[in-house]
Amino acid sequence: MKYVTEYRDAALVKGVIEEIRRTVTRPWTLMEICGGQTHAIVRHGIDQLLPPQIELVHGPGCPVCVTPLELIDKALSIAARPDVIFCSYGDMLRVPGSSRDLFSVKAQGGDVRVVYSPLDAVTLAEKNPDKQVVFFAIGFETTAPPNVMSVLQAQRLGLKNFSVLVSHVRVPPAMSAILNSPHNRVQGFLLAGHVNAIMGYWEYPPLLEKFKIPMVVTGFEPLDIVQGILKTVQLLEEGKVEVANAYQRAVTFEGLKPAQAAIHKVFMECDRKWRGIGMIPMSGWCLRPEFEEFNAEIRFDVESIHAEESPLCIAGEILQGLKKPHHCSAFGKQCTPENPLGATMVSSEGACAAYYKYGRNPQVLLAEK
Ligand code: SF4
Structure with missing residues (x-):
């Protein structure tokens, strides 16, 4: 398959790893931001093929992982109501809340449905005027455009029975929080290429100015990842501080301006709690006041629900690159x-x-x- 097969070519990947081996002269700790990259790195054994001087630590870019426990509890509370059709991407159904998950609510008779697009939830709202349809709008910058389109479409259709439970997070403030920590170990970042496909990378130069560490826009196939690592190591070894783009087939500096405009029409920046990490200032997107009628937290009066994380779980430290699973x-x-x-x-x-x-x-x- 074009644009996939050649980026999984073992000989090409090994060649780039050899170049990393020739380039590196001392230990470096790099963080891949995105959970998709973490999965690809571990699945393909890239972490084990790299020279021992390179340590990869795993960042907070898994949207399911960082959705706060209390948001899951709010989803569970809303989904259990008899007048509600609760719609979500499939990967949220098994995420544990304080005492159960969305699968349990479904098993107990709740109308919980897996959808493949938020627009499917809008269609459900159109077809079920006697029900309240709620979409669980989670994710990073990548999933924000379709989620805001569902709100705009519901508004255009004049739907009064559609709302969204929003838990959107943004990458740059999370990177700031990691780099600001006195325990920070990260010396270079592999940026999340799909986030940059939407947002470009114009937001990152101010971080560069402040923290003086290199960042490289990186894709998801094995060759993309090792090329991102090579570029980061080259910048570190040369003492250069810049944002480079190793995913040029998908990412431009400006990103997708119409998608960014749609996001900013519906969302505004707000403080957001990250599961395992805690509150990060201005790290989220929330509905603007003019779209408040679509806010499921207000519609179902669940704003006051709070929850405590399991004391056994160290996911917060893992997501900041301080520990490994x-x-x-x-x-x-x-x-x-x-x-x-x-x-x-x-x-x-x-x-x-x-x-x-x-x-x-x-x-x-x-x-x-
Ligand atoms: S940090 Fe420990 S408890 Fe938390 S998800 Fe990972 S293995 Fe489970």
């Missing part, structure tokens, strides 16, 4: 994909799930040392 005492014991304690074990993009699925367990890692 196998450092968690519950990994593979109390916490498995079948019985997840934290969201990084539920999502296929979560670092814990990737380590579990591809055998990065403590015994294997010890044996490798």
Whole structure:
């Protein structure tokens, strides 16, 4: 398949890894922002093929993982109501709330449906005027355009029975929070290429100015990832601080301006809580006041729900690059994909799930040392 097969070519990938080996002269810690990249790195064993000087730590870019526990509890509360059709992407159904998940609500008679587009939820609202239809609008910049389109479409159709439960997060403030931490270990970033496909990378030069570390827009196939790593290592070794683009087939500096305009028409920046990490100032998008009638939190009066995370789960430290999944005492014991304690074990993009699925367990890692 064009634009996929050639980016999975093992010989090309090995060639770039050899170039990384020739380039690196000292230890560097790099963070891949996106959970999709984490999954690809672990699945293809890229972390194990790199020279030992390069350590990859896994960032907070898995939308399912960082959706706060209390938002899940709010979703559960709304979905259990008899007058509601609750619509979500499939990967949210198994994410544990404080006491259950959306699958349990469905099993107990709640009308919870998996949709493939938020516009499917708008269609459901049109067809079911006697029901309240709610779409669980989570994600990073990548999923914001279709989510705001659903609100604009519902407004255009004059629907009074459609609303969105919003938990949108933005990459640049999360990077700021990681770099501002006194415990930060990250020396270079692989930026999340699909986020940059929408947003471009014009937001990153101010971060560069402030934190003086290189950033490289990186894709998701093995060749994309090793090319992103090579470019980051080259910049670090040369002492250069810049934002480079190693994913030029999909990303421009400006990004998709019409999509950005649609996002800013419906959303405004707001403080947002990240699961496992906590509040990050201005790291989210919320509905603008003129779209408040579509806000499910207000419509169903769930704003006051709060929740506490499991004390066993160290996902917050993993998502900031401070620890790896196998450092968690519950990994593979109390916490498995079948019985997840934290969201990084539920999502296929979560670092814990990737380590579990591809055998990065403590015994294997010890044996490798
Ligand atoms: S293994 Fe489970 S409990 Fe431990 S950090 Fe990962 S998700 Fe949390």
